[in-house]
Amino acid sequence: MPQPYPYPQNNPFTVINGVRVFSGFPYLLTFVVKSFYHIILLPKTWSLETMLDMAELQARRNRLDTWFVFSPDNILKFPAYEPAELVPAPPAWSILLADRLRPAREIPEDEDLKQRKAQANEIIESIKKRGGYVFGDLMKGGRRPTEREIRELTGFQPNGVHKGLEKCPKCGYYRGECIDDNPAHRGLLMKVYCPCENDNLCARCCQPLDEYKLNANFYSIEDKRIWHVPGFCGFDHKCPDLKEK
Ligand SMILES: [Zn+2]
Ligand SMILES: [Zn+2]
Ligand SMILES: [Zn+2]
Ligand SMILES: [Zn+2]
Known part of the structure; x- marks a missing residue:
């Protein structure tokens, strides 16, 4: 069984295959939007099995790409919808946040974890001070349509809804694929999800x-527009049992 990487006291960064990463292993990284990731530190007292279990749970429930960074040589990617795979490096981030996505299991905070957390928080604070902009996916996951799609999907249905969308019998929202007529993404084929x-x-x-x-589009019936929901919209969530009364 591989051993957790010894935590370097002074340097909170290390480089793995050309990617500069936080050195406070082991932890989980979750994709939020492009170059923006969420970090959950894992206790070194947990067995490898427990950590893997947690990584799997986190990825399957969030349905966001998740990386288990155990050590510089042991990095597993749990894609949102595919089986886990070993990868040579964690993703590069320019923005990092913690404590926004709740962990699948409660994480005991021992001394070691507290220390690593303090270092992670320093990095997070310095990113906040530096400022900067967070963009969602400017193409909203859209792609150029084929000739056939242009023929079939350009225009609107009699009720004014974009061609290609169907009303979900369960929730009443529209879903499917349509061509966006909004000036910013004119002509892109967009997938639209219902709740x-x-x-x-x-x-x-x-x-x-x-x-x-998250990181997907929904169709608003009121304004007949395609709206994109960036991953960080998930940060507003509060577990019902933890809400203040
Ligand atoms: Zn629905
Ligand atoms: Zn648009
Ligand atoms: Zn939202
Ligand atoms: Zn919750």
């Missing part, structure tokens, strides 16, 4: 992180 298809759950309470699927 029933929202599978981004809080890893702790298993309730949806947001009303709509």
